[in-house]
Amino acid sequence: MAASYSDPASVSGQRLKTGLTKLGLTKNFVIAHASLKAFGPIEGGAETMLNALLASSRGILMPTFTYKTMLNPEVGPPRNGIIYGSESDLNKMAEAFHADLPADLMMGVLPEVLRRHPKAKRTSHPIQSFAGIRAEGILNTQTIHNPLGLIGTLADSDGWVLLLGVDHRVNTSIHYGEKLAGRIQFVRWALTRERVVECSGFPGDSEGFNSVAPDVEKYTRRVEIGGALVQAVHLKSLLKVVVQKINEDPFALLCERQDCERCTAVRWP
Numbered sequence: 251m252a253a254s255y256s257d258p259a260s261v262s263g264q265r266l267k268t269g270l271t272k273l274g275l276t277k278n279f280v281i282a283h284a285s286l287k288a289f290g291p292i293e294g295g296a297e298t299m300l301n302a303l304l305a306s307s308r309g310i311l312m313p314t315f316t317y318k319t320m321l322n323p324e325v326g327p328p329r330n331g332i333i334y335g336s337e338s339d340l341n342k343m344a345e346a347f348h349a350d351l352p353a354d355l356m357m358g359v360l361p362e363v364l365r366r367h368p369k370a371k372r373t374s375h376p377i378q379s380f381a382g383i384r385a386e387g388i389l390n391t392q393t394i395h396n397p398l399g400l401i402g403t404l405a406d407s408d409g410w411v412l413l414l415g416v417d418h419r420v421n422t423s424i425h426y427g428e429k430l431a432g433r434i435q436f437v438r439w440a441l442t443r444e445r446v447v448e449c450s451g452f453p454g455d456s457e458g459f460n461s462v463a464p465d466v467e468k469y470t471r472r473v474e475i476g477g478a479l480v481q482a483v484h485l486k487s488l489l490k491v492v493v494q495k496i497n498e499d500p501f502a503l504l505c506e507r508q509d510c511e512r513c514t515a516v517r518w519p
């Protein structure tokens with residue numbers, strides 16, 4: 251049996267729970283994005299974090315996206331933020347979506363731990379699935395053509411975005427604000443066990459999203475736990491700010507990279 255000890259430098263479940271409860275969201279649904287590394291060692295790891303989130307919210311959801319299902323065709327519609335035919339090697343390694351396909355590790359370990367929880371439900375979008383606990387009514391509003399529509403349902407339910415040791419560059423909800431503002435959405439293709447599915451409503455690039463921070467300052471609550479900053483942003487207010495920013499400047503929230511295909515497609519002449 252492995253030795254069991256408590257590292258005084260590590261963050262306990264109780265400390266996480268106490269910290270997260272200070273955000274005042276025990277009666278609210280939350281969409282969470284997390285980097286556990288930012289907290290330093292956590293006793294019990296990702297499961298401890300998930301339990302603390304469940305104890306400090308009404309229900310939780312997270313993206314469990316699966317980019318490995320994506321196929322890049324040789325040709326397709328113009329202004330689609332993609333270089334066609336550039337990923338034929340990746341196409342060969344593409345994996346068909348199924349309910350148990352793990353969430354992409356790019357999003358950290360927490361989404362996968364949530365997905366595997368006995369009480370979790372997961373949606374069936376082949377690229378942009380979400381998993382949640384006590385959030386079934388929200389999850390059920392996702393459709394293939396409006397993959398982020400469930401963010402709108404969450405906003406209407408007085409939901410909040412939780413950024414746990416991460417910043418707005420991973421804040422998926424901003425993409426839904428972009429859609430509400432009328433910003434171009436892209437088409438992607440995903441492999442399932444039956445066929446290749448065309449997925450509309452694929453969002454743009456998120457590298458420029460931190461420029462929203464000053465505008466949502468007054469809708470943001472903060473708490474520090476371990477070494478990590480946890481921010482809670484009121485979702486409906488965030489969406490309103492994003493729409494307003496894009497209405498004022500059609501190029502708002504884009505990144506500065508010259509070779510960014512998706513931001514270039516938004517800036518299309």
Ligand SMILES: [Zn+2]
Nearest residue numbers: 455505510513
């Ligand atoms: Zn970009």
